[in-house]
């Protein structure tokens with residue numbers, strides 16, 4: 001039998017727009033979902049797509065962070081009048097949903113223009129011709145219908161009438177609730193650079209994490225990326241050079257917290273979310289040194305390496321020539337550290353991933369850069385890793401970080417594990433140069449303003465005294 005394709009509206013949260021396509025395409029590939037685009041996705045908060053099975057629509061939506069919900073489209077027009085005419089004509093088609101024993105609600109949503117609750121209720125009442133027979137139930141009804149008016153993305157000067165209107169049956173909701181559950185505000189153990197749940201879950205989705213996978217974060221910090229991967233069923237490992245961090249002994253990151261609680265740790269976070277059974281371990285480990293056996297393979301590596309701005313980029317080592325520790329000091333010796341520059345970190349990460357990922361496994365990581373320096377050639381690369389996605393999160397006027405998703409396509413040959421020619425820019429060095437220049441400029445500007453104010457004051461004083 002030929003497949004029956006139906007139209008659906010994918011309704012997105014208007015955040016992290018640059019990562020939408022990568023997330024949705026990763027999930028489509030993970031679940032082997034068949035989805036057709038009815039029009040090419042643009043910057044609007046909605047896509048119109050087609051699925052041949054509602055199960056696919058549900059599978060995709062319930063795993064997505066970017067999606068708010070998915071609606072089976074019963075009507076889509078450029079005016080409310082046309083929508084009502086169309087719905088009145090097609091009403092009978094939807095009769096199977098209008099069961100007297102089923103509860104329902106109609107949600108009214110407007111994008112790009114604010115309406116009061118009263119105005120929304122008035123809009124809702126314009127659908128009173130629909131032969132819905134059940135009782136209204138606002139929480140968890142059997143049938144949820146949704147009416148959306150779209151006024152464009154220029155919220156400061158929206159048009160009087162909507163550009164597009166949509167009506168349909170809501171089939172599934174995205175993961176916005178899970179983001180609340182995993183909020184850093186209520187998490188037991190956090191650090192200064194803990195990744196927020198939305199981005200952590202998004203990274204896990206781009207890594208195509210599935211039940212039973214083994215995942216590693218080699219710059220684990222407070223373990224936020226492990227929480228997200230474990231939520232999707234993965235077993236998780238982490239490692240970090242910072243002993244105090246992994247033992248929950250660093251200064252507290254919450255403003256009003258004076259001392260860390262005794263039991264703050266990544267394991268405690270896992271316990272908090274009932275994920276302890278997914279926690280394999282965390283290791284105190286310098287990523288610049290070899291720890292894992294050659295044969296160890298991961299389904300995905302998900303990580304946010306240090307940029308050297310809010311945390312140091314260091315590895316174990318010394319600048320001194322032929323340095324040895326005497327036998328008597330060996331047991332209490334605390335190794336010295338040297339600079340671990342961004343080019344070396346990413347070179348190590350990319351080679352490690354080429355070696356330790358399964359074929360088809362993914363590396364998902366952030367890469368910081370100065371926006372003016374960006375071009376695809378400035379990104380880390382490896383012959384065994386295919387770059388699949390590369391979205392930008394703007395951090396300031398001049399800096400951003402890019403969320404890179406690589407997939408391993410083949411095992412490396414020996415020479416590919418020692419590539420010296422991977423050219424990666426040193427963001428940190430340039431960042432501090434620019435910051436110094438900006439500060440200098442600001443100091444000069446402030447001095448000039450002070451001088452100007454003083455001269456103004458002196459002139460006004462002279463003119464008063466001269467009267």
Ligand SMILES: C[S@@+](CC[C@H](N)C(=O)[O-])C[C@H]1O[C@@H](n2cnc3c(N)ncnc32)[C@H](O)[C@@H]1O
Nearest residue numbers: 194195219221222224240241242286287306314
């Ligand atoms: C941006 S933070 C990661 C934050 C983490 N995603 C979280 O949610 O808490 C980078 C981490 O890399 C660690 N790090 C720095 N140099 C390292 C090295 N040589 N080996 C392993 N970890 C290192 C730092 O201690 C820091 O915890």
